[in-house]
Amino acid sequence: MQQINWYPGHMKKTKELIQQNLKLVDVVIELLDARVPISTRNPQIDKIIVGKPRVIVLNKSDLANSRVTHEWIKYFKESGINAIPVNSLTGAGLDKLMTEVHNAAKDKMDERIKKGMRVRPVRAMIVGVPNVGKSSIINRLTGKKSAKTGDRPGVTRGKQWVRLKGNIELLDTPGILWPKFEDQNVGLKLAFTGSIKDEILDIETIALRLIEYLCEKYPEYMKERYKLKDIEEDGLMNMENIAKNRGCIISGGRIDYTRVAKVVIDEFRSGKIGKITLETPDDLSTMEE
Structure with missing residues (x-):
């Protein structure tokens, strides 16, 4: 069995991009594949965004076992993070996601008002491994084709701010994988779900x-x-x-x-x-x- 080890240069740049722009955002939206929430959680993300309010999106929930998805929602809630099941193809769950983003940013927004600062949109950053549906979600939230989408990992590039419904501004980031898979089972599951390019497997x-x-x-x-x-x-x-x-x-x-x-x-x-x-x-x- 080949070793799965894929870390292109643009992913290193993405990690730096997240670190550099974290101070600009109020909330981090962490996007996971509901079928493989462990394998699509980048362990570096926890270290990079420590201290920032976070909402987890369990995307592709329509393809996952609903009973297990509810177990994951309970698990994350016990960890102090709200997780929302979403189907980016139909838009199911996105209204609830927007509500949770506002809830997560409430303390920061209230603090600004107390200081006499002007009210501005909630600023969020969306992060996740490739091919978990970031572009599809953004397109759903904006109601237009604002982000390039594809059915293969690695099509989203660069940095862009996108205005969403509900007075939210979103900083999109390309998919980010960790440098190597300590557990080859993680690599396999990412391959099963399409988060690693089929061409290299x-x-x-x-x-x-x-x-x-x-x-x-x-x-x-x-x-x-x-x-x-x-x-x-x-x-x-x-x-x-x-x-x-x-x-x-x-x-x-x-x-x-x-x-x-x-x-x-x-x-x-x-x-x-x-x-x-x-x-x-x-x-x-x-x-x-």
């Missing part, structure tokens, strides 16, 4: 690992989606059975591993296999042991 191995995980944790979903009679102990056999059932066969009756890999990964990312969350709050205690 061994897509067949990534799909095999995903199939192994889903067959263990969500066997009924896999049986139903791919018409599997049984879940085999050998992950490769499951992959080959999926290929046969989906017609991913090349000349001579051989398995087209690349094609079946793309099928499973695409169907996982689009939610066609089912509403799946790969991490729960209980996993945190396991990781700390």
Whole structure:
């Protein structure tokens, strides 16, 4: 299995950009993928934004297991941070997000009024790893296509202030990953969800690992989606059975591993296999042991 280690120069610049502009904002919006809240939390962010009010967005909540999403909301609340489930494609949850941003900035705004300073928009910064939906959320909030979007990580570049509804100004930042993955499982989950460019990965191995995980944790979903009679102990056999059932066969009756890999990964990312969350709050205690 290849080591996943991806830290382009623009991500280093993004870290510096966040540090330089933190003093300009009242609230930090931390954007996570609801399916992998642990793996999409950049451990550097906690150190960089320490002391700033924060709101967490659990985006792509429509693709996640709703029961586990509620467990995450409870976990973050106990940590003193409000987390809002959002679907950036439909806009569900964004009104609540705006309310929480104002709530998080209330003390700062009240302080300005007491000092006789003019009332100004709440200033927020949005941060997160690539491909968790920042641009889609900004476009929803502004009601226009103000930020470049794409279905591949790394399309957002540079710094831009965007005026949002509800008297909020938002400083957008490009996606930021940490320099290396101490835990290769984190790298795998980011690969599963598309936060690492597919072009730099061994897509067949990534799909095999995903199939192994889903067959263990969500066997009924896999049986139903791919018409599997049984879940085999050998992950490769499951992959080959999926290929046969989906017609991913090349000349001579051989398995087209690349094609079946793309099928499973695409169907996982689009939610066609089912509403799946790969991490729960209980996993945190396991990781700390």
